[in-house]
Amino acid sequence: MGTVSRHDHPLVDCRGLTKVYPLSGVEVHALRGVDLRVERGEMVAVMGPSGSGKSTLMHIIGCMDTQTGGSYLLDGVDVSNVPEKELAAIRNKKLGFVFQRYNLLPRATALYNVELPLFYAGVTGSAAEEKARAALEQVGILHLADHLPNQMSGGQQQRVAIARAVVNDPLLILADEPTGALDTASSAEVMGVFQKMHEERGVTVIIITHEPHIAEFCRRKVTLRDGRIISDQPVANSASAGEEALQCRSKSAS
Amino acid sequence: MSVKIGVLSDFAFRALKANKMRSILTMLGIIIGVAAVILMMSIGQGAQQQVMSRINRLGTNMLTIFPGAAGQFVRSGSVNTLTLDDVEAVHRLPGVQVAAPTVRSSQLVTCGNKTWTTSITGTTPEIVDISSLTLERGRFFGRSEVNGAATVAVIGQTVYTNLYTPGVNPVGTEIRIRGEAYRVIGLLQTVGASSGGSDQDDVVYIPVTTVQLRLLGTTDRSINMMQVQVAGQDQMESVQDAITSLLRKRHRLNDSQEDDFTIRNMAQLQSEAKNITGILTLFLAGVAAISLIVGGIGVMNIMLVSVTERTREIGVRMAIGASRQDILNQFLLEAVLLSLSGSFIGIIVGIAGSKIFSAFSGWSTVISFTSILIAVGFALLVGIFFGYYPARQAARLRPAEALSYE
Numbered sequence: 072m073g074t075v076s077r078h079d080h081p082l083v084d085c086r087g088l089t090k091v092y093p094l095s096g097v098e099v100h101a102l103r104g105v106d107l108r109v110e111r112g113e114m115v116a117v118m119g120p121s122g123s124g125k126s127t128l129m130h131i132i133g134c135m136d137t138q139t140g141g142s143y144l145l146d147g148v149d150v151s152n153v154p155e156k157e158l159a160a161i162r163n164k165k166l167g168f169v170f171q172r173y174n175l176l177p178r179a180t181a182l183y184n185v186e187l188p189l190f191y192a193g194v195t196g197s198a199a200e201e202k203a204r205a206a207l208e209q210v211g212i213l214h215l216a217d218h219l220p221n222q223m224s225g226g227q228q229q230r231v232a233i234a235r236a237v238v239n240d241p242l243l244i245l246a247d248e249p250t251g252a253l254d255t256a257s258s259a260e261v262m263g264v265f266q267k268m269h270e271e272r273g274v275t276v277i278i279i280t281h282e283p284h285i286a287e288f289c290r291r292k293v294t295l296r297d298g299r300i301i302s303d304q305p306v307a308n309s310a311s312a313g314e315e316a317l318q319c320r321s322k323s324a325s
Numbered sequence: 326m327s328v329k330i331g332v333l334s335d336f337a338f339r340a341l342k343a344n345k346m347r348s349i350l351t352m353l354g355i356i357i358g359v360a361a362v363i364l365m366m367s368i369g370q371g372a373q374q375q376v377m378s379r380i381n382r383l384g385t386n387m388l389t390i391f392p393g394a395a396g397q398f399v400r401s402g403s404v405n406t407l408t409l410d411d412v413e414a415v416h417r418l419p420g421v422q423v424a425a426p427t428v429r430s431s432q433l434v435t436c437g438n439k440t441w442t443t444s445i446t447g448t449t450p451e452i453v454d455i456s457s458l459t460l461e462r463g464r465f466f467g468r469s470e471v472n473g474a475a476t477v478a479v480i481g482q483t484v485y486t487n488l489y490t491p492g493v494n495p496v497g498t499e500i501r502i503r504g505e506a507y508r509v510i511g512l513l514q515t516v517g518a519s520s521g522g523s524d525q526d527d528v529v530y531i532p533v534t535t536v537q538l539r540l541l542g543t544t545d546r547s548i549n550m551m552q553v554q555v556a557g558q559d560q561m562e563s564v565q566d567a568i569t570s571l572l573r574k575r576h577r578l579n580d581s582q583e584d585d586f587t588i589r590n591m592a593q594l595q596s597e598a599k600n601i602t603g604i605l606t607l608f609l610a611g612v613a614a615i616s617l618i619v620g621g622i623g624v625m626n627i628m629l630v631s632v633t634e635r636t637r638e639i640g641v642r643m644a645i646g647a648s649r650q651d652i653l654n655q656f657l658l659e660a661v662l663l664s665l666s667g668s669f670i671g672i673i674v675g676i677a678g679s680k681i682f683s684a685f686s687g688w689s690t691v692i693s694f695t696s697i698l699i700a701v702g703f704a705l706l707v708g709i710f711f712g713y714y715p716a717r718q719a720a721r722l723r724p725a726e727a728l729s730y731e
Contacts, residue, residue, distance in 0.1 A: 126729070130724075130725040130728075133644065135643070135644060135723075135724035135725040135728070136723070136724070136725040155648065155649055156648045156649075156650065159643065159646055159647060159648035159649070159651070160646065160648075162643070162644060162645065162646050163645065163646020164646070168641075168644045168645065170641070170728070174637060174638075174640075174641040174728075176339075176638065176641075177343075178339065178342075178343045179339065187642075187645055188645040188646050190328060190332045191328055191642075191645065191646035191647050191648075191651060192646060193328070193329070195329065195331070195332055235645065236645075239646075
């Protein structure tokens with residue numbers, strides 16, 4: 072069970088966030104005032120149809136974009152005033168990203184892909200390899216360390232991506248539609264890995280998804296529509312992804 | 326938290342390896358450019374070396390004095406302002422090692438039933454030092470034979486082969502010049518062609534007085550040319566000035582009159598030749614450098630394509646912690662790596678090309694360390710210059726947009 076730590080400030084603290092994109096002369100309001108606080112150790116699903124602003128929200132939380140209005144504090148720090156170089160360091164050390172299409176380097180082995188954030192942190196050589204192997208072991212695919220992405224299934228590639236996200240021991244994992252390209256069984260397996268990370272390492276997880284089914288694996292469900300939060304509620308009796316994955320596999324086997 | 330250069334070069338190397346064909350084709354532009362610079366400079370420097378060695382063979386501490394004013398078209402023999410007495414006077418100047426006169430006359434020479442038209446050169450024994458003559462047989466004529474206008478001759482190899490059957494010792498035999506008998510007292514060793522291309526072995530040396538008396542029939546002691554060997558390189562200027570004022574005084578020229586003689590300074594000639602061949606080398610290298618710039622544009626083109634293609638990768642790298650500087654460095658390094666590996670292959674191709682060129686054309690080529698340094702340095706500059714813009718484009722991408730790039 073993830074423990075909510077007793078810090079005096081939330082890990083993610085969004086107040087009245089707005090984001091306006093100028094798109095060929097027309098202003099597109101992606102976010103229209105979002106208030107969201109996520110404490111350490113939470114596992115949150117951000118739901119909403121496409122165009123609801125959930126990716127924009129993730130980019131702002133992930134320090135890859137800046138808001139037009141409102142304020143955003145990450146771990147108590149207003150990142151809108153942080154210079155670019157330090158922002159890169161924050162993304163490297165405090166955050167871990169998982170994308171819908173895995174986004175692994177295609178001609179590099181699983182091990183190298185997982186080592187990449189360590190290289191940017193200045194860790195190289197056997198120290199990097201050791202940490203990367205440990206991360207691969209945690210997501211259960213250490214035996215695929217020397218495989219290239221195109222030699223792996225979608226679920227396996229996404230696990231490599233998760234290993235890459237956690238290798239620097241981040242405070243927060245941000246996953247953008249991590250199961251969007253996977254079948255049900257692989258989805259459940261990947262969600263199982265997130266649950267494991269959350270429970271065993273106590274890492275905070277925010278998962279963006281439009282599948283209600285995936286949100287059931289989380290502890291809290293935030294729903295966005297047209298740039299606003301329309302509901303924010305805990306998930307009662309969240310499902311165990313591990314069990315469901317087993318069920319899926321046995322069904323397809325029979 | 327900047328990424329180490331070793332890790333960055335690994336990133337760059339992997340990217341280049343991922344697109345082998347493209348990398349090789351891009352490199353080809355740099356290879357050709359570097360090879361062209363090295364080849365062209367080797368040809369230019371080869372030409373320079375050849376010209377220099379020919380001038381050196383003539384002697385760089387040599388002054389040559391002709392009758393007649395500088396730049397004036399002088400028909401041989403029409404100006405007789407320079408005389409044997411001038412030579413004597415110049416010889417006595419401090420700093421002058423030796424001075425020798427030359428009087429030339431083209432004559433028909435016969436020996437037995439063979440005839441040969443050659444240049445009869447009237448001179449004094451000092452010419453042996455000045456022209457670095459060596460004798461194969463016999464001896465050169467001496468001072469007393471000059472004073473006595475003796476009918477003795479020293480012949481060159483070309484004259485020998487045209488007048489004698491091979492193996493015959495010419496020393497002690499007689500040849501006839503303009504019907505008069507001359508005793509051959511020496512045979513010169515082969516000298517070879519001069520810098521002007523004329524055959525320096527096609528010559529008969531006889532005492533200068535004999536030419537004037539018997540061949541030209543003059544009594545004014547005028548000569549065609551005076552060659553002066555100066556004691557040291559550093560004295561060239563002062564000796565030239567001393568000769569000028571001496572000859573002006575002897576020829577009774579007042580201040581308003583121009584010199585009635587011309588002094589050619591071999592050291593000056595050498596530095597001028599060096600300048601001219603240096604400009605030639607620079608010009609050749611410049612033309613070759615254009616191809617290197619074209620190669621650089623190829624690098625820029627490919628790097629721009631690469632940045633566009635890898636927009637998502639750049640977004641991912643930024644998401645996992647790459648700073649803009651890291652991205653810039655990585656792409657810059659890719660361009661530099663392309664240029665550097667291209668230039669290393671270019672060096673090999675350039676050196677091979679220069680050897681092949683020299684083997685086929687017979688020109689001598691010189692590969693200098695400087696030319697390699699210049700070529701590689703320039704290729705590196707081209708890589709940085711043309712790699713910087715695409716790398717900056719990559720670094721300027723906004724991570725969120727780069728990630729959602731299709």
